[in-house]
Amino acid sequence: MKHTIIYELKQLLYPDDIKCIVCGREIIPNRYGLCNKCKIELNENYCLCCGRHKVGVGDYCDECADMSVHFDEARSAVNYVDNAQNLVLRLKFGNSPYLAEYMSRYMLDTLLFTDWDIDCITFVPLHKTRRRKRGYNQAELLAAALAEYTDKPCSALLEKTVVTPTQARSNREERLKNLRGTFSVIGKPPRHLLLIDDVLTTGSTVDECSRVLKKAGAKVVYVLTFASVPERPFLDKPTQNIRDFRR
Ligand SMILES: [Zn+2]
Ligand SMILES: [Zn+2]
Structure with missing residues (x-):
């Protein structure tokens, strides 16, 4: 089957073979490869030495x-x-x-x-x-x-x-x-x-x-x-x- 120009353009902008890297659902391509349902927990409150998420209020774990x-x-x-x-x-x-x-x-x-x-x-x-x-x-x-x-x-x-x-x-x-x-x-x-x-x-x-x-x-x-x-x-x-x- 021959695709229309609109179809080709749509494929270029929103290819339908790009999938969420977590759940595999088809997505619009984005920087992190995620769909809007899958989340990744960012590490924001971190130990200034080893860098992992810390519990206390001090600078270090x-x-x-x-x-x-x-x-x-x-x-x-x-x-x-x-x-x-x-x-x-x-x-x-x-x-x-x-x-x-x-x-x-x-x-x-x-x-x-x-x-x-x-x-x-x-x-x-x-x-x-x-x-x-x-x-x-x-x-x-x-x-x-x-x-x-x-x-x-x-x-x-x-x-x-x-x-x-x-x-x-x-x-x-x-x-x-x-x-x-x-x-x-x-x-x-x-x-x-x-x-x-x-x-x-x-x-x-x-x-x-x-x-x-x-x-x-x-x-x-x-x-x-x-x-x-x-x-x-x-x-x-x-x-x-x-x-x-x-x-
Ligand atoms: Zn997902
Ligand atoms: Zn630490």
Whole structure:
């Protein structure tokens, strides 16, 4: 069938194969790839050190108040909950590298709010066996997209030399201990770096990467992730226990 000019024009303006990256509903193309029903929770009240959503009124989350880190500042665009969590998991395990283009736009918005002076963008590496299995490194895709938007160079400066088991249940200190010595630096890093990862959990991965980058000569390491695990309210657990008890 031959399409009319009106149809062709409509397709150009509102192509019907563009879908919401969360629910898959057809949408009018937009910057974040979302329909008007799907929301992503932006990370607005963040810790000035690790960048994750904090609970208290102070400048830092509870962990950063007691611990020093090797990176200079970290920020993350959104909270690792609901739809953001879904996107991270699909980017990582769902063979959906195209999501990086949309997710990196949230990161760019966050980056534009900082006063960071950056020479080069780099990313948290995957061990080569994991990268081979997945076909890509999600942090590298996010870093490459940001490099394109900001016109900064993007280099692979780190290598993961040892596979570490998933550490979902460990705290920052335990993770740091397990990660120690598992990254090495390739060549001499530029002075001012932006280190990219998809999600910040306790911050131990980017901390260890920053430690080795600085040891190799980097002066400043900023960290930017798409999402971060928000700090839990102090009363979370006791409240839950009280509820359970009453039931
Ligand atoms: Zn949607
Ligand atoms: Zn913090």
